[in-house]
Amino acid sequence: MLFNSTEFIFVFLPLAVGLHFLAARRSPTAALATTAITSLAFYAWWKPPFVVLPLLSIVLNYLLARRIQQAAPATGRALLIAGIVANLLVLCYFKYSDFLLSIVEGRSPGVPDVPLALSFTTFVQIAFLVEVSRHPAPIRFPGYAMFVSFFPHLIAGPIVRWNELGPQLDEAIRYRVNWTNVALGLTIFCLGLAKKVLIADNLSPYVGLVFDAAAAGVPVTGVAAWGASIAYSLQLYFDFSGYSDMAIGLGLLFNLRLPLNFAAPFRATSIIDLWRRWHITLSRFLRDFVYVPLGGNAGGPARRSLNLFITMVLGGLWHGANWTFIVWGALQGVFLTLNHAWRSWRGPGRASPAGRLVGWLLTFGAFAVGMTFFRAPNIETAWHMVAAMTGFGHAPVAELRIADHDGWLIAKGYVSDVFVRTWLGAHWTVLASLVTAVALAIALFVPDTMEMVDYREDEPHSNWRRSAWIFAWQPTVPRLALIVALFALVFANINTFSEFLYFQF
Numbered sequence: 001m002l003f004n005s006t007e008f009i010f011v012f013l014p015l016a017v018g019l020h021f022l023a024a025r026r027s028p029t030a031a032l033a034t035t036a037i038t039s040l041a042f043y044a045w046w047k048p049p050f051v052v053l054p055l056l057s058i059v060l061n062y063l064l065a066r067r068i069q070q071a072a073p074a075t076g077r078a079l080l081i082a083g084i085v086a087n088l089l090v091l092c093y094f095k096y097s098d099f100l101l102s103i104v105e106g107r108s109p110g111v112p113d114v115p116l117a118l119s120f121t122t123f124v125q126i127a128f129l130v131e132v133s134r135h136p137a138p139i140r141f142p143g144y145a146m147f148v149s150f151f152p153h154l155i156a157g158p159i160v161r162w163n164e165l166g167p168q169l170d171e172a173i174r175y176r177v178n179w180t181n182v183a184l185g186l187t188i189f190c191l192g193l194a195k196k197v198l199i200a201d202n203l204s205p206y207v208g209l210v211f212d213a214a215a216a217g218v219p220v221t222g223v224a225a226w227g228a229s230i231a232y233s234l235q236l237y238f239d240f241s242g243y244s245d246m247a248i249g250l251g252l253l254f255n256l257r258l259p260l261n262f263a264a265p266f267r268a269t270s271i272i273d274l275w276r277r278w279h280i281t282l283s284r285f286l287r288d289f290v291y292v293p294l295g296g297n298a299g300g301p302a303r304r305s306l307n308l309f310i311t312m313v314l315g316g317l318w319h320g321a322n323w324t325f326i327v328w329g330a331l332q333g334v335f336l337t338l339n340h341a342w343r344s345w346r347g348p349g350r351a352s353p354a355g356r357l358v359g360w361l362l363t364f365g366a367f368a369v370g371m372t373f374f375r376a377p378n379i380e381t382a383w384h385m386v387a388a389m390t391g392f393g394h395a396p397v398a399e400l401r402i403a404d405h406d407g408w409l410i411a412k413g414y415v416s417d418v419f420v421r422t423w424l425g426a427h428w429t430v431l432a433s434l435v436t437a438v439a440l441a442i443a444l445f446v447p448d449t450m451e452m453v454d455y456r457e458d459e460p461h462s463n464w465r466r467s468a469w470i471f472a473w474q475p476t477v478p479r480l481a482l483i484v485a486l487f488a489l490v491f492a493n494i495n496t497f498s499e500f501l502y503f504q505f
């Protein structure tokens with residue numbers, strides 16, 4: 001069941017919210033248990049047998065957490081380590097066993113049949129075990145089960161910590177319908193849905209055409225390769241940030257505030273800043289549970305660079321069992337190391353407007369190059385694309401004459417045939433360029449969803465916020481009319497229910 005499906009929007013969601021508050025009339029515990037059950041039903045919609053795994057994981061991790069809290073310090077630490085290892089072993093078995101075997105056997109890895117959301121639930125429960133070992137507190141099973149399985153964040157995050165959601169579950173006021181939260185939550189949900197349907201899904205065909213051609217060994221031009229990589233960067237952003245917005249909006253329907261996951265990352269003028277804004281909850285998890293335990297910033301620049309590199313490689317591997325993700329993570333580690341070295345050499349001080357522009361171009365360009373590996377099905381395809389991006393690729397003239405495949409008769413009036421045949425290529429068109437440019441302009445200049453609605457949390461790097469100007473949300477009739485019109489436009493454009501990109505990770 002997808003957030004962008006009619007059965008979810010018009011059947012499951014009203015039913016889940018209604019049952020939650022109906023059960024809350026009896027007790028908060030009843031509401032928590034009811035929503036945990038509906039969330040597991042949401043999970044089981046894809047493949048019912050797989051629901052046994054998260055159910056067992058929730059029960060066993062809860063019992064382990066209780067045992068850790070009751071044990072002596074030394075025993076508690078041993079149980080914590082055993083719990084972390086056990087959770088990781090389950091993840092490795094389902095997600096990485098075939099990849100490891102492919103290395104031994106010298107073959108290409110297959111596509112593993114991984115239970116949905118296993119990576120996210122594994123990280124959520126590891127963080128939970130660590131937190132309760134450090135800060136013992138009473139834990140009720142219905143609350144914990146609902147915390148892990150809560151359907152808005154279950155499939156693709158945000159990666160929620162117990163200290164963020166757990167305390168909210170103990171507040172009685174959250175078990176009464178709050179119509180302000182309902183209005184705000186539905187607004188955020190609709191804006192996230194618009195990102196997915198109107199922008200991300202419309203970029204997908206242009207991205208697929210170029211990457212599929214490269215995967216088939218067909219030469220592509222540099223413009224096509226750059227265009228597809230930039231378009232995919234934007235597609236992933238609008239798809240995943242749209243999902244995160246929808247998750248936050250759904251959380252508000254239950255009077256629960258989920259953490260921010262994106263903070264206008266494409267405005268960043270350094271790769272360091274971009275990673276503070278992109279998939280914030282994953283970056284924070286990798287920082288707290290990988291980078292800091294490795295030593296973090298201690299030990300000098302060389303040790304910091306090594307820690308960054310290891311952290312980002314593991315972050316890449318978390319996304320999937322493929323060499324492309326490992327290379328992508330390694331690239332991010334190199335980019336971050338170079339950025340830190342530049343900052344150390346340049347020293348403190350604010351960059352000039354020209355310097356910020358150069359910084360943005362380098363940051364966005366580096367990110368797009370990395371996304372080439374992230375999107376490519378294998379290393380060969382990625383290098384094929386990178387070769388074209390660096391000027392070593394070409395496209396045969398005979399194939400370039402089909403550049404009007406999408407209905408834009410480019411060679412017959414809009415652009416000269418020579419221009420099309422020698423520059424754009426058979427797999428990239430003027431229309432593709434315009435759609436990508438519009439998406440980039442929206443990412444850069446239109447206020448982010450969280451700026452529009454002024455949704456806030458503890459933000460140590462909050463300099464990303466800009467005035468929402470005319471886009472600022474207010475609970476008024478005219479704003480309601482605009483949201484209803486936007487929803488109608490989105491609904492009219494839902495032709496097929498495409499999955500969110502992060503479901504595959």
